[in-house]
Amino acid sequence: MDKADRSIINHLQKKGRDSYREIARELDISPSTVMKRVKDLEDSGIIKGYSARIDYDIVGFDIHVIVDVRVAKGKLQLIESKIARYDSVLMVFDNTGSFDATVIARFKNRAGLDRFLKRLQTYDFVERTETKLILNTIKEGSITV
Numbered sequence: 784m785d786k787a788d789r790s791i792i793n794h795l796q797k798k799g800r801d802s803y804r805e806i807a808r809e810l811d812i813s814p815s816t817v818m819k820r821v822k823d824l825e826d827s828g829i830i831k832g833y834s835a836r837i838d839y840d841i842v843g844f845d846i847h848v849i850v851d852v853r854v855a856k857g858k859l860q861l862i863e864s865k866i867a868r869y870d871s872v873l874m875v876f877d878n879t880g881s882f883d884a885t886v887i888a889r890f891k892n893r894a895g896l897d898r899f900l901k902r903l904q905t906y907d908f909v910e911r912t913e914t915k916l917i918l919n920t921i922k923e924g925s926i927t928v
Contacts, residue, residue, distance in 0.1 A: 784829065787812060789928045791820055792830070796925040799833055844871075844889040846896055847917040850903070851882035858908035859883050865906060871899060882913065 790810050794801065803821070807814040824830040839845070854862045859877065863884055867875050874887040890896040896914075904912060 784824075784928075787816070788820055788824060788829075791817060792824065792928050795821075795830070795833075839889050843891050846890040846893065847920070848886075848888055848890070848896060849915040849917060850886040850888065850900070851913045851915075852884040852886060852903070852909060853881070853911040854883045855908045855910050862906055862908060866903065869899060871895065882911075 787810070791806060794806050794809060798805075801809075803814045803817040807817045810817070821830065839847070852862065852866070863875050863877070866872055866884070866886055869888070871890050872886055872888045874885075876885045877883065878885050888896075888899065890899065900912065900914060903909060
C-alpha cells in the first residue's frame with residue numbers, strides 16, 4: 784500500500800459516495816487508476832465494504848450502552864456468538880482485564896435494554912455483567928491511514 788492507496792482510502796472514509804472521477808480530480812490522478820486501486824484494495828480485503836453512517840439518535844435508538852461481560856469455563860466464543868445475533872448489538876469485542884467481552888449496543892427504550900440484559904444474564908456461563916450508559920459521543924469516526 785503506497786501513498787496513493789492511503790489517499791484513496793482516506794477519501795472514501797470521508798466521502799464514500801464520490802465517483803472515481805471526483806476522487807481522481809481531488810487526488811490529481813486518473814479515474815482509471817482510482818478504479819484499479821479501489822478494486823485491488825477490495826480484492827486484498829483492505830476495503831471490506833461500504834455502508835451508510837446513521838445518526839441512531841435521530842432514528843430513535845438513543846439509548847447507547849457498553850456492556851462488559853465476564854464468562855466462565857472457556858465458553859467465551861459461544862456466548863459472544865449468541866450476543867452477536869441481537870439486532871441491537873453493534874459490536875462485540877474480546878478484551879483483557881476484569882471482563883472477557885465488551886458489547887456496544889443501542890436500544891429504542893429502557894424496556895429493550897432491560898430485556899436484553901435480563902436475557903444475557905440467563906445464559907449459562909455468564910458470571911457477571913456491568914452496563915455503562917453512554918451520555919455523549921465526543922468523537923466517532925475513522926483513523927487516517
